[in-house]
Amino acid sequence: MQITSLRIDLKYLTMFPFDSAKKLSFSRCISDGDLVIVYEKHDNMKAVKVSESGILQNRFGVFKHSDWIGKPFGSKVFSNKGGFVYLLAPTAELWTLVLSHRTQILYVADISFVVMYLEIVPGCLVLESGTGSGSLTTSLARAIAPNGHVYTFDFHEQRADSARDDFERTGLSSLVTVGVRDIQGEGFPDEFLGRADSVFLDLPQPWLAIPSVSKMLKQDGVMCSFSPCIEQVQRSCETLRSDFTDIKTFEVLLHTYEVREGNLWSWQDNEGGSMSLKSCKKRQRSTNGLENASSLTIMAKRNGESRGHTGYLTFARLKCTV
Amino acid sequence: MQITSLRIDLKYLTMFPFDSAKKLSFSRCISDGDLVIVYEKHDNMKAVKVSESGILQNRFGVFKHSDWIGKPFGSKVFSNKGGFVYLLAPTAELWTLVLSHRTQILYVADISFVVMYLEIVPGCLVLESGTGSGSLTTSLARAIAPNGHVYTFDFHEQRADSARDDFERTGLSSLVTVGVRDIQGEGFPDEFLGRADSVFLDLPQPWLAIPSVSKMLKQDGVMCSFSPCIEQVQRSCETLRSDFTDIKTFEVLLHTYEVREGNLWSWQDNEGGSMSLKSCKKRQRSTNGLENASSLTIMAKRNGESRGHTGYLTFARLKCTV
Amino acid sequence: MSIIKTEENSNQDQNPRITWEGCSVLLDINDGDRVLFARLTTGSKIKIGNKNCSLQSLIGCPFGSSFQVEDGKEGPVLSRVLQSTEGTNLQIMEESRDNRRLVDNNSAQSLTGEDIDEMRRKGASGDEIVKALIANSATFEKKTAFSQEKYLLKKQKKYAPRVLLRRPFARSICEAYFKKHAEKIGFLRVDTLSLLLSFANVSAYSDVLVVDMLDGIITGAVAERLGGTGYVCNTHCGVAPYPINIVRMFNFNNDICQRIVHSSVSELHSSENGPSPSTDPLEDACNIRSQPNEQILSPSAQHAVSMEENEDGNMEIMTDVSASPKVVKGTKAGRKAPVEAIKIWKANGFSSLIIAAPNLDAWDTVKEVLPLLSYSASFAIYHQYLQPLATCMHNLQVEKMAIGLQISEPWLREYQVLPSRTHPLMQMSATGGYILSGTRISGSDQTQAK
Amino acid sequence: MSIIKTEENSNQDQNPRITWEGCSVLLDINDGDRVLFARLTTGSKIKIGNKNCSLQSLIGCPFGSSFQVEDGKEGPVLSRVLQSTEGTNLQIMEESRDNRRLVDNNSAQSLTGEDIDEMRRKGASGDEIVKALIANSATFEKKTAFSQEKYLLKKQKKYAPRVLLRRPFARSICEAYFKKHAEKIGFLRVDTLSLLLSFANVSAYSDVLVVDMLDGIITGAVAERLGGTGYVCNTHCGVAPYPINIVRMFNFNNDICQRIVHSSVSELHSSENGPSPSTDPLEDACNIRSQPNEQILSPSAQHAVSMEENEDGNMEIMTDVSASPKVVKGTKAGRKAPVEAIKIWKANGFSSLIIAAPNLDAWDTVKEVLPLLSYSASFAIYHQYLQPLATCMHNLQVEKMAIGLQISEPWLREYQVLPSRTHPLMQMSATGGYILSGTRISGSDQTQAK
Structure with a gap:
């Protein structure tokens, strides 16, 4: 029985393992050179490269990297002032949060759906344009690992450069190649003719790139175009109808909930009648939630403001003509 | 102090009272000639005109109308076989359910929003086209009662006739006038020039009727156009921009929940591990729900299939030019 | 098709479309950036930017008209702007250029702050300043139509703010609160409010029982629908x-105010038919004068405070109560329910019920007040949380108190509809809360096996 | 930009795009009206209309190809239809006519049932029958383009049904189940499944612990992402x-099947490091052969029954197991976890956790299995109901077992995008359930006042 994949390796950590020698074991401890996600709160995280002499300073005080080395990922570490943060191993989802500082927190819904709907599995060759912040690219790379490849293109040289730096940082360089190219104008490079399993477009005028996409895809291969406006979708679908089938447009959203523990007043408890709405916020909290849980109610409430729209996702499958 | 509005009147019941002489008192009893809603289940209701000699036959048996007369609305009445139904006073919402046999059950969300967003209050003059099933018309009439009026127009003579019959039946004839007219082609009649407080359009090409709407509305009056397709909305908004301001497009939906009482199994209770998903449906039910309520959990679950789209609602306000 | 003239006359009274001295208005500054409630009196003023503008010029204007700040002889005044019927100045064209090469550069403006101050001193209007800014922008012409529009709007809001005069309706009041102080109305969204009125079958001549712990938004919306008929009775x-x-913010006339009453639940339940001590006519009269007035006066002070706190664009209350004593006297909504009415409600029951009490347990409340309804009456209960309504629905089913029970969750999304740029708004309110609705039925008096 | 040839070769193995004898396929009949899972063997057949068609002709065809029923020498066969690249036959034009005057009249067809039977006897193809029906319709030409299209589609489905050959992927399998037998996969929608995989950070070389009581949909989807690396361990x-x-419906090769294992939670928790009686290699080997096979064989009989029950268009399972014994032997997914692997998991912990157990209490389950994860590992719990996840989230917070906790509710809506007829689909699935996600943290060993 082959269990090489369970071997423990001490090379520096990549965001996710993609060859058996780099197999991640989570019991592994933080080493010099590792990328860690410093977690303060759900909406406050930061990516930090660990170095023997490094320090991290935030509102909780000063943290010495040397204190972190040797601790397992998932540990709580303390500052000189006794404040603490958690040190997490990076994931594509945490990386998205770090990249975007919460503004893109719901983007995970689109990303997840795209990866599954494009039928991306290990070994796939995937084309993407534009690269943007590289947030989707990271998830594409996770899905094609260990032996597939993502070729991603951006019009802006500068943006491509920073994405390339990021993939270097997260250790994904061998899975992702970043190119600078005007895909709307020039299409994808000819070297990918008939070789792409899936293609993803996030372009202002996706219909200009669709003829090239149909040349790059393998038969029955799937493409996806992400557009914020319905006119872009209408025009893309029109163009898609000649070479593609199974054309479907979706909108994906995610609502999140807060959880609160508390009791609602009974009619009689509220004799005064003058209770203001403000007082509803300071609900009585048990000191030990678990023991009293039966007497108190735990209630979930939708978070009020949420992302009402990100974009439309249009999928299409290249017709089988052979 | 004037309390005439509380007088009890024994004239036949209209769907809602709109002059003080017809004030509905719910303690009133069912009389010969009344329209009642026979309620079997949430999704099975029927409107019946009570007559001394009438009978109602359904799967529960035979019900004699004469047994109903003199009972208060909201009573449970029994058939020859001991089966029962409830007799309810008609409301605009029940009427919508009766009209459409549940297919339009969520339409209440659009109707409610339209009435409020059109700023319809008692005394308003409202124009509508088309009349359709008269489901919205009934709610418009409720909102303008007791002293306003709804003028509704439909292209189909037959449809207008049945709507007129329905308003006769529900006793709303003095609040609603139904006309036959091609509003897209001819616009609203000149007699309403500058006199409408609000206008509602449900037409395939609403942009054709908008110039007429702007002539009918009082300054600052509000119009609404309901369209299923975004292209209709795009074209309407384009037309609206010349004479209207405050142009807003919405989509309104309603999700409903089922409530179940039950316990989820704990990991250990489920030793067998072979539990099938089917058994999850026959949850244990307490014989006396209230007494055992604390030990059982009541859980709400979204109804699975729901109306994903009815139409877009576009509102606009006539510019003040004087 | 004939027209009944009397309808329109009565309509004019109930539904006035022109402001008058003492009327309550909603002022929408810069397309919703700031929303104020104000009472139009000769003395009332609002602060826009750094200018205190008199509201006197708004008296007698049609609702829906727009105003701009101008310098009058006696200080800044609001001057009416007639809306053109030719659309916005800037024609929004379908965008053929894409903005991949667009470089955002705000340093291309050659007009300095001093230049603008100078223009102002010389009496330039806001519109003139905006035009000068565009003329002196090195990049404006190179921007896409979309960016030009954005730039124009931004400058116009700063230098030539618009004030839109809106009618205070349940719609506009609920929207203004939801946008700026949602917590004060229990996060009740306008579509949810509209559904409460529908599900509870609120119509003219209804006697509507409400448990309104949302500062009167429910009471006001119901009273608006009653139009001076029936009653809305706020029980506690x-x-x-x-x-x-x-309720003060609605422009309710005396007829409508008369129909807004309150009564404690124990009074409504009490078996005595004669006037109880608490419903003594004298004390009642006293209550009308003192206690509701106190409600009216005290919060305005509070609101004034909150106004100071939220200078930068929140909803504000501008009510110069002392300046218009007659007006306040006019709006004496919320007196104690008349004894005769209570007597009849006890005999016949209420025809509708709405409960909106975010801090109360729904079942605990409904089991107390539902028996006050007549059979076949509709009710609707609002709550921000799902679970209390689920429990309540279950108990109502078990107790066989109601049928047609349904928990509904409203969903509302606004769209931007512009050529080549149509999409749902990126931000939406995810929660409109939940509504439990149903119909009260008569107890199972003759229970028979089915 | 250079291309690594070896990648593509390995890709070919893992991600084949042409069917082979014994492979599992998803047959989509008439654009989703009916969906079947089948294993392609020389003997396997499906019934379309009243015809039993052999599936042999599908072997060696590319996934994505379409077929029509044709009469062959030895009975009806599925014959490949090459898709044109010129769009549908019928050009959908922007509709200028409105359909206000449209009269629906189905009696305008002059072709009788006997005529059609006669045509068939003479060997007319389905397409020819459809063409004849159009030619003999008195109203077809008068219909709007929209109605013409609808008519055409209806007739084509009846007389010339299309069979689309789809690859069985987590996407297509989940969608087929959700559409036809949602209760069998706990109403797990495809977007929710995709989120579970993301939130649990499933990636190559992960060791993923699952509690999968959804008949293997989670296990299969995870194994698909692992691609023959790591492990998915289904605990019970x-x-x-x-x-x-x-899991059988996926076309998993041996490498992948090897990585799908199960182990009881007590084995994973036990402190002994040596092989426990239950993990004895001999018994283990026996388990591999007997017990998972039993799983594979017994339900197909069940499914065959449900197929009979649902003649009119439900999802069906067509697996001629006896005809291809080698194939069944090939898919021996779901053996007992090897002792060595369990040993390492005990030492290092799992790297991901997904729980999908609709009938279990979430907190009760998670408190048992969360300690099996390594620190910093991600987890995701699916439930149809919100309340159990709310309680679970609260308890995880109180016990300080995890951070980054979030309850998410996915929302998915499909659109019809057609000229002049673009709108969201009228029907949508309102509930994709709820997901509680988070990251396990190390116990607060060094608790210090902050």
Whole structure:
């Protein structure tokens, strides 16, 4: 029985393992050179490269990297002032949060759906344009690992450069190649003719790139175009109808909930009648939630403001003509 | 102090009272000639005109109308076989359910929003086209009662006739006038020039009727156009921009929940591990729900299939030019 | 098709479309950036930017008209802007250029702050300043139509703010609160409010029982629908009625105000038919004068405070109460329910019920007040949380108190509809809360096996 | 930009795009009206209309190709239809006519049932029948383009049904189940499944612990992402593992099947490091052969029954197991976890956790299995109901077992995008359930005042 994949390796950590020698074991401890996600709160995280002499300073005080080395990922570490943060191993989802500082927190819904709907599995060759912040690219790379490849293109040289730096940082360089190219104008490079399993477009005028996409895809291969406006979708679908089938447009959203523990007043408890709405916020909290849980109610409430729209996702499958 | 509005009147019941002489008192009893809603289940209701000699036959048996007369609305009445139904006073919402046999059950969300967003209050003059099933018309009439009026127009003579019959039946004839007219082609009649407080359009090409709407509305009056397709909305908004301001497009939906009482199994209770998903449906039910309520959990679950789209609602306000 | 003239006359009274001295208005500054409630009196003023503008010029204007700040002889005044019927100045064209090469550069403006101050001193209007800014922008012409529009709007809001005069309706009041102080109305969204009125079958001549712990938004919306017929009775558990400050913001005439009453739940339940001590006519009269007035006066001070706190664009209350004593006297909504009415309600029951009490347990409340309804009456209960309504629905089913029970969750999304740029708004309110609705039925008096 | 040739070769193995004898396929009949899972063997057949068609002709065809029923020498066969690249036959034009005057009249067809039978006897193809029906329709020409299209589609489905050959992927399998037998996969929608995989950070070389009581849909989707690396270990409480029939529908090669294992939670928790009696290699080997096979064989009989029950268009399972014994032997997914692997998991912990157990209490389950994860590992719990996840989230917070906790509710809506007829689909699935996600943290060993 082959269990090489369970071997423990001490090379520096990549965001996710993609060859058996780099197999991640989570019991592994933080080493010099590792990328860690410093977690303060759900909406406050930061990516930090660990170095023997490094320090991290935030509102909780000063943290010495040397204190972190040797601790397992998932540990709580303390500052000189006794404040603490958690040190997490990076994931594509945490990386998205770090990249975007919460503004893109719901983007995970689109990303997840795209990866599954494009039928991306290990070994796939995937084309993407534009690269943007590289947030989707990271998830594409996770899905094609260990032996597939993502070729991603951006019009802006500068943006491509920073994405390339990021993939270097997260250790994904061998899975992702970043190119600078005007895909709307020039299409994808000819070297990918008939070789792409899936293609993803996030372009202002996706219909200009669709003829090239149909040349790059393998038969029955799937493409996806992400557009914020319905006119872009209408025009893309029109163009898609000649070479593609199974054309479907979706909108994906995610609502999140807060959880609160508390009791609602009974009619009689509220004799005064003058209770203001403000007082509803300071609900009585048990000191030990678990023991009293039966007497108190735990209630979930939708978070009020949420992302009402990100974009439309249009999928299409290249017709089988052979 | 004037309390005439509380007088009890024994004239036949209209769907809602709109002059003080017809004030509905719910303690009133069912009389010969009344329209009642026979309620079997949430999704099975029927409107019946009570007559001394009438009978109602359904799967529960035979019900004699004469047994109903003199009972208060909201009573449970029994058939020859001991089966029962409830007799309810008609409301605009029940009427919508009766009209459409549940297919339009969520339409209440659009109707409610339209009435409020059109700023319809008692005394308003409202124009509508088309009349359709008269489901919205009934709610418009409720909102303008007791002293306003709804003028509704439909292209189909037959449809207008049945709507007129329905308003006769529900006793709303003095609040609603139904006309036959091609509003897209001819616009609203000149007699309403500058006199409408609000206008509602449900037409395939609403942009054709908008110039007429702007002539009918009082300054600052509000119009609404309901369209299923975004292209209709795009074209309407384009037309609206010349004479209207405050142009807003919405989509309104309603999700409903089922409530179940039950316990989820704990990991250990489920030793067998072979539990099938089917058994999850026959949850244990307490014989006396209230007494055992604390030990059982009541859980709400979204109804699975729901109306994903009815139409877009576009509102606009006539510019003040004087 | 004939027209009944009397309808329109009465309509004019109930539904006035021109402001008058003492009327309540909603002022929408810069397309919703700031929303104010104000009472139009000769003395009332609002602050826009750094200018205190008199509201006197708004008296007698049609609702829906727009105003701009101009310098009058006696200080800044609001001057009416007639809306053109030719659309916005800037024609929004379908965008053929894409903005991949667009470089955002705000340093291309050659007009300095001093230049602008100078223009102002010389009496330039806001519009003139905006035009000068465009003329002196090195990049404006190179921007896409979309960016030009954005730039124009931004400058116009800063240098030539618009004030839109809106009618205070349940719609506009609810929207203004939801946008700026949602917590004060229990996060009740306008579509949810509209559904409560529908599900509870609120119609003319209804006697509507409400448990309104949302500062009067429910009471006001119901009264608006009643139009001076029927009653809206705000019931409460203890001795003091719940505050209904928001009712003041509606332009209710005397007829309507008369129909807004309160009564404790114990009074409504009591078996005595004669006037109880608490419903003594004298004391009642006294209540009308003192206690509701107190409600009216005290919160305005509070609001004034909150106004100071939220200078940068929140909803504000501008009510110069002392300046218009007659007006306040006019809006004496919220008196104690008349004894005769209570007597009839006890005999016949209420025809509708709406409960909106975010801090109360729904079942605990409904089991107290539902018996006050007549059979076949509709009810609707609002709550921000799902679970209390689920429990309540279950108990109502088990107790066989109601049928047609349904928990609904409203969903609302606004769209941007512009050529080549149509999409749902990126931000939406995810929660409109939940509504439990149903119909009260008569107890299972003749229970028979089916 | 250079291309690594070896990648593509390995890709070919893992991700084949042409069917082979014994492979599992998803047959989509008439654009989703009916969906079947089938294993392609020389003997396997499906019934379309009243015809039993052999599936042999599908072997060696590319996934994505379409077929029509044709009469061959030895009975009806499925014959490949090459898709044109010129769009549908019928050009959908922007509709200028409105359909206000449209009269629906189905009696305008002059072709009788006998005529059609006669045509068939003479060997007319389905397409020819459809063409004849159009030619003999008195109203077809008068219909709007929209109505013409609808008519055409209806007739084509009846007389010339299309069979689309789809690859069985987590996407297509989940969609087919959700559409036809949602209750069998706990109403798990495809977007929710995709989120579970993301939130749990499933990636190559992960060791993923699952509690999969959805007949293997989770296990299969995870194995698909692992691509023959790492492990997916389905844990259970009692002695028998949970059934994972759905895993059979994926075309997993041996490498991948090897990585799908099960182990009881007590084995994973036990402190002994040596082989426990239950992990004895001999018994283990026996388990591999007997018990998972039983899982594979028994349900197909069940499914065959449900197929009979649902003649009119439900999802069906067509697996001629006896005809291809080698194939069944090939898909021996779901053996007992190897002792060495368990040993390492005990030492290092799992790297991901997904729980999908609709009938279990979430907190009760998670408190048992969360300690099996390594620190910093991600987890995701699916439930149809919100309340159990709310309680679970609260308890995880109180016990300080995890951070980054979030309850998410996915929302998905499909659109019809057609010229002049673009709108969201009228029907949508309102509930994709709820997901509680988070990251396990190390116990607060060095608790210090902050």
